[in-house]
Amino acid sequence: MPKAAIAADKLNRWFGVGEARTYAVKEVSFEANWGEMLYIVGPSGSGKTTLLSMISGILRPNSGSVAIDGRDLWSQSDDEIADFRLNTIGFVFQDYHLFPRLTTAENVAIPLILQKRNWGEALSAATQCLKIVDLADKAQLPPTKLSGGEQQRVAIARAIVHQPRILVFDEPTASLDGETGRKIVSFVKAEILTSKRCIIMVTHDSRIFEYSNRIMEMEDGRITGFQQGQTV
């Protein structure tokens, strides 16, 4: 039996101390598979971002474990975890976090630069990825000159430039209009999701539910249920 892309086991994360301690994520266990696009939905404050951070090596859980393709994540050293984020995960942040003083191509190249590839190589790979998201003609512009939807696509290009196996998206469509959001997510589903990849997407946006394989619902830090998304 193939190993799950992500296996979370009894994850707990709380904030605050003593009386003020509140659980953001409580006893969460789930698996996500290769080739799957899994959504995490739930009301604001239900722990979605916290959970996403714990499975992508950004936030250490207070207890519980995460295994990526069978390998335990949080027992590794800080440097190993940083390397895991660098090599295995592609991030699309809610507000993109593009560098305004670099060109679009340079922005996309950053994961490769962090992997110590040389600039020429990194920039040509970045240009290649910009082609995939249909922004090849904007490669030399600063991202500040692009529209919101275009910036989102730059962020996606940056998330895939280093061929990571897992992509995490936090509210990718929150600041886009409905039509643009749908287009981007359908593009991700069609072009970026492969049988060797796993995509986890946090969203409030019911207009894009149809592109998911599975939807995981959260409330108050717990999983309250799963729904089948669009059947493949």
Place this chain on the structure above:
Amino acid sequence: MKQILILAYKLLVNDKGKYFALLVGTTFSVFLIVQMTSSFAGILTKASATVINIGASIWVMDPAATNSVLSNVPMPDYVLDAVRSINGVKYAVPLYSGTALVKLRDGTYQAVSVIGLDDSSLVGRPKLLEGDIDDIFAENGFIVVKDEEFPKLENPKIGTDFELNDYRGVIVGIATVPTGALYGTPTLYTTYYRAITYIPSMRFTISYVLVQPKADSDIPYIKQQVTRLGYLALTNHEYQNAISSYLEYKTSIGTNTLLMTIISFLVGLSICGQTFYTFIIENLEHFGALKAMGAKGRELVYVILFQAGFTALVGYGLGVGLSTLLITAAKLRLPEYTSRLTYTNLSLAFLMVLIIASISGYAGVRRVLRIEPFEIFRG
């Protein structure tokens, strides 16, 4: 490593406004520090002008006379004989150094420095531009130094006569010396004997005994023997240092220079520190994003140190360049402009700029290491 430093460079230089402010801060600060210390170095050199120009190996003087060559304490004649009899002394000659008033033809008076050279050897004689050194022995013969003070004597020529303390004097030669004097008075050379005859003096007349040792290895013994006599023997270098440290530590010139240097440093530090810290804070979310994407803490430290160091080096280069330009330009217009770039000044400025960069960088590093990628992730 190299890859991420290129990234650091782009992030810094592409932020033109901040980068410009940082460069202005460091350049200005380096410029001020170099200017202050150079003009001080110039003053120090000029204060030692007589020591440099006479060039004797060893100077014997009254211990109380180490502050300045113009305020020497005359020594009795027996000191000269005693020094001559020390083993290892090749020769020893007296030197007179003092001041007098010259009455110019228009009836006004001008203070001058008078140096009296040993009659038999003329040790310490200046290089002549015009005239013959032997004419110094001619009746009333004086040699004038052509420096920036020269016009104060109404640009004398050979044959020009003047009155010095009611004696007649005649210019018999025009000389040049390596270093102009600090005190703003023209310099006349004459013989030792004429100097002590024309210029009223106390009971004792020898300002210095100039000593040439047989070999450098004799110097310690000579110094020791002079000390036994109750006098002080300093090598040329030691004497210059003594004059310098007097100016540095015991006069307001030194303290003011030090103070101004510290102020320049603080101005530079506050401009650069502030700007750099703002630069870091404004880029904090980007550093956080880099961290989230897998940059290690130490890589971010390299990025920041590189940015601080790079700014410091460029600012240093610009500051030193600007100072050199200004000093050179000033010297073209004012040949005796008192300012001198020394390696010590340049190193001092470099050290200060490094400190500025380190402090600014350290503040940035601390801030960046504290970023939690989770905070960036949550937005």
